[in-house]
Amino acid sequence: MIAATPEVAKERRKPQKINVRILRQDAPGKPQYWERHQVDYEPDMNVISVLQKVAAQSKTSDGSAVAPVSWDCGCLEEVCGSCTMVINGRVRQSCSALVDRLLEQAPEEIELRPMNKFPVVRDLMVDRSRLFRALQRVKAWVPVDGYYDMGAGPKISRDDQERDYPLSQCMSCGCCLDACPQFTKIELQRQPNESEDDLKKRRNEAYDEGFVGPHAISQAMLFNSNPVGKNMADERLEALMAPGGIQACGNAQNCVSVCPKQIPLTTSIARAGRAVTVYALKKIFDR
Amino acid sequence: MTSAQPSSSIGSFLHRNDFLVRRLHSLSGLVPVGAYMTVHLLVNASILNGAAAFQKNVNAIHDLGAILPVVEWTFIFLPIIFHAVVGIWIASSGKSNTAQYSFTGNRRYSMQRLTGYLAFIFIFVHVFHLHGWFHAQWWLSNVAEPLGMAQFRPYSAASTLAAAMTGFVWPIFYAAGIIACCYHLANGIWTAGITWGVWLTPAAQKRATVACTVFGVALTVVGLSALGGVKTTNIKEAEAVETAIYESRVQTGEIKPNEHKRAGDHHEPKLPVPEIGQVIEAAPISGNN
Ligand code: HEM
Ligand code: SF4
Ligand code: SF4
Ligand code: FES
Numbered sequence: 001m002i003a004a005t006p007e008v009a010k011e012r013r014k015p016q017k018i019n020v021r022i023l024r025q026d027a028p029g030k031p032q033y034w035e036r037h038q039v040d041y042e043p044d045m046n047v048i049s050v051l052q053k054v055a056a057q058s059k060t061s062d063g064s065a066v067a068p069v070s071w072d073c074g075c076l077e078e079v080c081g082s083c084t085m086v087i088n089g090r091v092r093q094s095c096s097a098l099v100d101r102l103l104e105q106a107p108e109e110i111e112l113r114p115m116n117k118f119p120v121v122r123d124l125m126v127d128r129s130r131l132f133r134a135l136q137r138v139k140a141w142v143p144v145d146g147y148y149d150m151g152a153g154p155k156i157s158r159d160d161q162e163r164d165y166p167l168s169q170c171m172s173c174g175c176c177l178d179a180c181p182q183f184t185k186i187e188l189q190r191q192p193n194e195s196e197d198d199l200k201k202r203r204n205e206a207y208d209e210g211f212v213g214p215h216a217i218s219q220a221m222l223f224n225s226n227p228v229g230k231n232m233a234d235e236r237l238e239a240l241m242a243p244g245g246i247q248a249c250g251n252a253q254n255c256v257s258v259c260p261k262q263i264p265l266t267t268s269i270a271r272a273g274r275a276v277t278v279y280a281l282k283k284i285f286d287r
Numbered sequence: 288m289t290s291a292q293p294s295s296s297i298g299s300f301l302h303r304n305d306f307l308v309r310r311l312h313s314l315s316g317l318v319p320v321g322a323y324m325t326v327h328l329l330v331n332a333s334i335l336n337g338a339a340a341f342q343k344n345v346n347a348i349h350d351l352g353a354i355l356p357v358v359e360w361t362f363i364f365l366p367i368i369f370h371a372v373v374g375i376w377i378a379s380s381g382k383s384n385t386a387q388y389s390f391t392g393n394r395r396y397s398m399q400r401l402t403g404y405l406a407f408i409f410i411f412v413h414v415f416h417l418h419g420w421f422h423a424q425w426w427l428s429n430v431a432e433p434l435g436m437a438q439f440r441p442y443s444a445a446s447t448l449a450a451a452m453t454g455f456v457w458p459i460f461y462a463a464g465i466i467a468c469c470y471h472l473a474n475g476i477w478t479a480g481i482t483w484g485v486w487l488t489p490a491a492q493k494r495a496t497v498a499c500t501v502f503g504v505a506l507t508v509v510g511l512s513a514l515g516g517v518k519t520t521n522i523k524e525a526e527a528v529e530t531a532i533y534e535s536r537v538q539t540g541e542i543k544p545n546e547h548k549r550a551g552d553h554h555e556p557k558l559p560v561p562e563i564g565q566v567i568e569a570a571p572i573s574g575n576n
Contacts, residue, residue, distance in 0.1 A: 089387055090387075090388075179384070179387075179388055181381045181382055181383050181384050181393070181396060181397075182380065182381045184380075184381070184382055209302070241306040242305075242306070243302050243303055243305045243306075244302075244305065245305065245306060246306075247305050247306045247309035247310065247482075248305070248309075248380070250377070250381055250396055250399075250478075251392070251396060251478040251481050251482070252381075252392055252393045252395075252396030252397075253390065253392030253393070253396075254384075254388050254390060254392065254393050256392075256489075257388070257390045257392065257393075258388070264488070264489065266481070266489070266492070267487050267488050267489065269481065270480075270481045270484050270485075270486065270487040270492075271484065271487055272484075273481060273482050273483055273484035274483070274484020274485075274487070275484065276306075276484075277483050277484050280306075280310075
């Protein structure tokens with residue numbers, strides 16, 4: 001009787017090996033190609049520990065030796081966002097993607113792809129600088145211009161705290177951007193004789209024309225609610241109304257569905273929509 | 288590689304004035320286009336009350352007389368063309384990914400674009416089919432009518448509609464067009480509520496979804512019943528009613544005689560009327576379906 005508990009039955013079904021399919025790319029602008037790997041199963045693995053085994057073996061499932069696979073990670077506890085990739089078709093953090101859970105959904109194989117909307121640096125590593133550029137565009141910070149002790153800040157009401165705290169949990173991972181149908185990939189190739197600085201300048205100009213993205217809209221709302229951050233509220237709204245601003249959102253609401261921090265992005269988007277409506281009318285009639 | 292670089296100069300103009308253009312697009316979808324479409328379907332559904340009731344409503348519109356084309360172009364055609372052109376530009380600026388992410392919101396996003404394209408085709412053909420787009424004589428007799436278009440005659444409203452809707456190809460086309468437009472408007476009201484910041488929280492957006500669904504379903508029922516009303520109209524009886532109304536209005540001096548606005552004027556041979564079956568056979572519109 002005891003031997004037949006579901007736990008034990010599940011334990012018996014644990015595989016010996018895990019199959020992994022990885023979409024690789026040797027360098028920026030190079031073609032992508034699939035590669036299959038097989039690693040030993042261990043209890044309680046996450047995708048990072050699978051990747052560590054894959055890299056240590058550096059051998060495909062049919063035995064040919066390959067270069068170690070590259071990926072990014074940092075905190076290993078879903079707070080830095082750097083390990084984001086597309087796992088079994090869904091964008092998420094690889095550190096918090098547990099292998100046992102993935103195998104329950106699809107026992108045959110784990111599929112790993114780099115994020116769709118950012119330029120690939122190598123294999124599963126992408127360049128998310130556009131995401132940070134967007135935060136600069138909307139001035140997602142509190143302006144403080146010195147080290148003086150300014151005394152205690154203004155009180156923030158309980159309601160405002162409850163509205164704003166969830167927004168402050170954004171870890172700049174880019175899941176929302178990767179899933180957004182209105183956020184399309186911008187990737188520039190270095191031109192012959194172009195310096196790193198020139199390329200960066202050209203890249204930033206291209207990024208500044210593109211959609212800022214839901215994360216930046218949400219951060220703009222967060223800092224526009226902050227008692228000190230408010231001082232730059234109009235500048236943030238101007239940034240949201242500039243080309244590629246909030247108006248580029250098409251209300252697909254994928255962003256809110258994939259955000260690992262469950263940030264109410266579509267509420268932020270609607271709040272920003274309301275704020276720019278009011279601001280635009282003010283600009284017309286308050287002159 | 289970059290999708291941010293607008294390719295054409297129109298594209299770059301639209302991009303530089305992104306915010307204004309998108310807000311005008313949203314507004315134009317609601318008023319006048321959405322509001323007009325709602326009224327249009329309601330008026331059409333009055334055909335269910337008979338040819339006389341329908342004729343009265345059509346008369347009320349056509350009593351605008353000489354300024355009707357101005358009203359049509361400023362409040363209906365131009366806003367639709369603006370909304371449609373910008374809509375196609377918007378639709379081409381995104382990249383649907385419903386295969387990867389099959390969330391309801393994402394499906395609605397794709398459907399909004401798909402129904403936009405369908406509405407574009409439908410409205411273009413529908414206006415040509417019944418209205419003709421332009422009422423200049425050379426256009427009507429050299430282009431529209433030889434193609435079997437410009438079928439509607441305002442003083443023979445129900446009968447010309449019924450004659451234009453014989454067979455099953457046109458009615459199916461109209462049913463599909465009505466359903467697409469109603470979905471597009473109902474879902475568009477929901478997205479516009481987010482665009483302008485009317486419903487903010489997920490709970491509010493859910494309630495708005497319910498309200499928009501009710502509106503959309505109701506409008507679809509109205510639109511399809513209008514189509515049903517047209518299909519069940521007896522052409523011969525309708526013509527008799529319309530002739531009586533026409534003659535009495537001419538007699539009281541309310542309108543000037545105008546055979547162009549009545550059935551059969553441009554058509555040779557004239558509509559023979561006796562049997563309904565024959566009307567369908569002999570009607571000169573048969574060339575197009
Ligand atoms: C019966 C005619 C039409 C009506 C009543 C209508 C109405 C609307 C409304 C109310 C919206 C919501 C605007 C917003 O989200 O802020 C909308 C959006 C849209 N319409 Fe139309 N529309 C019509 C025809 C068309 C046509 C012919 C196209 C051409 C493809 C089109 C393409 C679009 C697109 C792409 C959107 C989404 C805009 C966005 O999400 O930002 N529409 N429409
Ligand atoms: S709601 Fe807007 S920002 Fe979010 S996924 Fe959809 S289009 Fe992108
Ligand atoms: S809003 Fe959510 S999905 Fe987007 S970057 Fe922040 S944490 Fe990631
Ligand atoms: S390593 Fe930091 S979120 Fe995964």
